[in-house]
Amino acid sequence: MNRNALRAFMVKEFRHILRDRQTLTILLMLPLVQVILFGYALRSDVRDIRMAVIDPTPDHATLELQSRFLSTNRFRIVTTSQTPDVIEPLFRRGRADVALVFDPDFASHLRGTEPARLLIAVDASDPNAGTTYLSYARAVISSYQAELSAQNRQVRIVTETRMRFNPTLESVNLFVPGLIALVLVLVSALMTAISLSREKERGTMEVLLVSPLRPQQIIVGKVLPYLALAFANVLTALLAAWAVFHVPFRGSVVLLLAESILYTLVSLALGVLVAARTSSQRAAMLTAALVTMLPNALLSGMIFPIASMPTWLVPFTYIAPARWFIVIARGIMLKGVGLTILWRETLMLSLMAMLLLAAAMRSFKPRLE
């Protein structure tokens, strides 16, 4: 193994990356722009929340809480009823987003010492919107409760929530891990595939092959610089998510970065495999997009929650590396858990990385055919 050759190879690769200003700008800006776009897109579509109110015993207190909802300018009451059986048809027909159901004893309990109960039901067929509705509703209720407490009244409002159509809904912050997963695939798989097939197209691969460099060395020299670029992307995406949207960061940053590298290796190996099987840049680009971007975007649970997929489709999600990475990243970022919880997903990614890297090394023939 010639260390100078490897170093020269990586220097050359970095020069390619740095001199293609357009691509570099796109690659560096991509995570930033996407985080911001996703973030604002999520916020802007929750202006007009249609609410159904079920109030079996209308009272000063229940009307007061309803007016609190109205005064936020986000909620609009579409119907008021005394029985809860109106909710189901309203949700089914898409006429309401949220239902606020008061317990018959809500008002009396609020004046007494027993907990006052109410239920918020949310149409969560759009999971991201669903969580947002819920968090707004909760905010209204808790501010009402806080106000009552400030008046030195010991009150307890117990809110029960129910997500309709998608019971295992997760948090709004889910898009950041998914986004990182997608950007990493894009940078590593797509860019490696393109840059390897570019060598083929230019004929430089011929010269590299007719050199003492082993195919494995060529791959390592190709892959390492893109690993670095992908790493920079993880950092910018995380930074943007944290700085602009205050996405929580509860677990170990080091662990998350290490897992990102593992996941990037999987994508890089995919890129090498794609390049080995295609002969032009264009073909490599399309194939890489098809075999990496699509399954990772559609089957990973990033856009369509796995829980809401038909059962027969679920096993197919196992082949998308992003599926495992998203679970890991969400676990670390949002729940603050570590390897003791995430070892299964980490093991899956490690297995994928080893298998794909071995396949990539093998696929890269020392000759032209």
Added chain:
Amino acid sequence: MSNAVEVRSLSKSFASVKALDDISFDVGEGELFGLVGPDGAGKTTLFRILTTLLVPDRGTATVLGLDVVKDLWEIRSRVGYMPGGFALYPDLSVAENLEFFAAVFGTTVEKGYELIAPIYRQIEPFRDRRAEALSGGMKQKLALSCALVHRPDILLLDEPTTGVDAVSRREFWDQLGHLKASGLTIVVSTPYMDEAVRCDRVALIHGGKILEIDPPRSIGTRYGLPLIAVRGGDRFGLLHALREFPHAHTVYLFGDELHYTDSRADAPPETVANELREYLAGRGHKGVEAHPIAAGIEDSFMELMGSAPAPTATAA
């Protein structure tokens, strides 16, 4: 040590296309060996087998006494290879390209400088310019420097002069002459007949077969039929008229001349020339010159191609 290159009954097909069909030849040590033939003749396939990039279907080939299939790594560290179309990195500068290829071969520009100096010095003033901004001739010099920087024992050049201006082409062949003089074995392919004259020996290759191997001058002298150069007036009219001449064997356009071959092997060329002048004058072509010439390599090539089977190889 044996020959620098030994090729025995080499065949290679791609799908249904026979790129190389039972080819055999030797290249001596220190020889400047030319492969001349049109596009699709099989030259590139031959180079790729010699550089261990392709495995032959049948037959054997050795380079520097090493088998192109078995000893691939040994061969790879000892050959200098320049594929068609200058394999350079357009976004890297002249110096960066050279440094990269030196490092890939486990050496440095300094160590190889003495050998490449006569060539590299001409482009060194532009060392910081990106390769994409170089002229064809400068790209060619850079590519040759890159192929030489690790001081190979044999140089394999696939169409190094394609897409290069006439002056650069001449300079390039001068450089090859110097390299040969230093003892380096060189195998070079070209579609240009005029370049073949600069080689020690030339193999004419067409349709995956070698038609003839000879020193470039003797290829011409082996031409058996009277050859007359005809010029003047309307070339296409002359071409038609000559092809209708009863003893015409072949008539080809060669630049602004026509090369006419007579089918009567024993006819004195002067007589044939006189006959042609009279014949053409009778057909209304005025002021036509016709005089016997010695066959060049191109004439031989055309003649050999005319008797060879139709080209089947289209491999790049």
